[in-house]
Amino acid sequence: MDFTGKIAIVTGGSRGIGRATACRLAELGAIVAVNYVKGADAAEAVVDQISSSGGEAIAVRADVADHGEAANMIDQVVARFGRLDVLVNNAGITRDGLIVRLKLEDWADVLKTNLGGAFNCTQAAAKKMIKQKEGAIVNISSIVGVIGNAGQSNYAAAKAGLIGLTKSVAKELAPRNIRVNAVAPGFIATEMTEEFNQELRATIAGRIPLGRFGVATEVAEAVVWLASDAAAYITGQTLIIDGGLAM
Numbered sequence: 001m002d003f004t005g006k007i008a009i010v011t012g013g014s015r016g017i018g019r020a021t022a023c024r025l026a027e028l029g030a031i032v033a034v035n036y037v038k039g040a041d042a043a044e045a046v047v048d049q050i051s052s053s054g055g056e057a058i059a060v061r062a063d064v065a066d067h068g069e070a071a072n073m074i075d076q077v078v079a080r081f082g083r084l085d086v087l088v089n090n091a092g093i094t095r096d097g098l099i100v101r102l103k104l105e106d107w108a109d110v111l112k113t114n115l116g117g118a119f120n121c122t123q124a125a126a127k128k129m130i131k132q133k134e135g136a137i138v139n140i141s142s143i144v145g146v147i148g149n150a151g152q153s154n155y156a157a158a159k160a161g162l163i164g165l166t167k168s169v170a171k172e173l174a175p176r177n178i179r180v181n182a183v184a185p186g187f188i189a190t191e192m193t194e195e196f197n198q199e200l201r202a203t204i205a206g207r208i209p210l211g212r213f214g215v216a217t218e219v220a221e222a223v224v225w226l227a228s229d230a231a232a233y234i235t236g237q238t239l240i241i242d243g244g245l246a247m
């Protein structure tokens, strides 16, 4: 895989899966815009890590849930580097709660960030990629969007929505030489899953055929592959990366 001369944006690139994806893209030659919303220091740390390994990256603050901020971020990156080859819609949050107790605000925030954020960035990026007549978009969905999860109706709805968004946009943009795919990770050890206690962690691991949580680099590798020319004939797909959980 070679991303030399390619420009990439990774939303939520400051931590976890986004961070691993940004670093792997840079390692393979891409210039990477590392998006964040709150953690400027964490995003700068990713930029420093990439720079010290001989790569090139910038940190870009934008709340992807805000249509204007997302569009402005894409404009800023294209104004600076002249094009946009890869968009990874990774930014995501959880606000868990059982359906009867779920606050309207928690329902709305998760939909707005996890699904609305991907729509906002995809719409702005598509306008640039259509002009270039090439591009690749990878959406980070979740196994929860495929099989559901008690206490995560908001998250599951958003992640299932992302799979529908992926397929529809893939159909729209295929004639423009733009591919759109998704990954659906299972349980991955990041800050998002850090709050699980030891007992829950062991119970979940016991249900995973490979017997453990995944690590961020294992998701990043598949995301980067889908974004690369190695996957040139793949579009509209959702690749499950869950250690066999949903088999």
Ligand code: NAP
Binding pocket: 011, 012, 013, 014, 015, 016, 017, 018, 035, 036, 037, 038, 039, 040, 042, 062, 063, 064, 065, 090, 091, 092, 093, 113, 114, 117, 140, 141, 142, 143, 184, 185, 186, 187, 188, 189, 190, 191, 192, 193
């Ligand atoms: P994480 O460690 O909690 O990191 C989340 C990232 O998203 C951070 O960089 C955060 O930036 C950013 N972010 C959150 N809200 C944002 C917003 N409104 N605008 C811009 N950036 C925003 O999460 P993760 O575990 O790496 O998860 C990454 C993606 O994978 C998410 O979409 C998640 O749903 C999905 N996923 C994770 C797992 C898992 O087990 N970890 C499994 C399946 C799918 P700030 O720090 O600046 O807020």
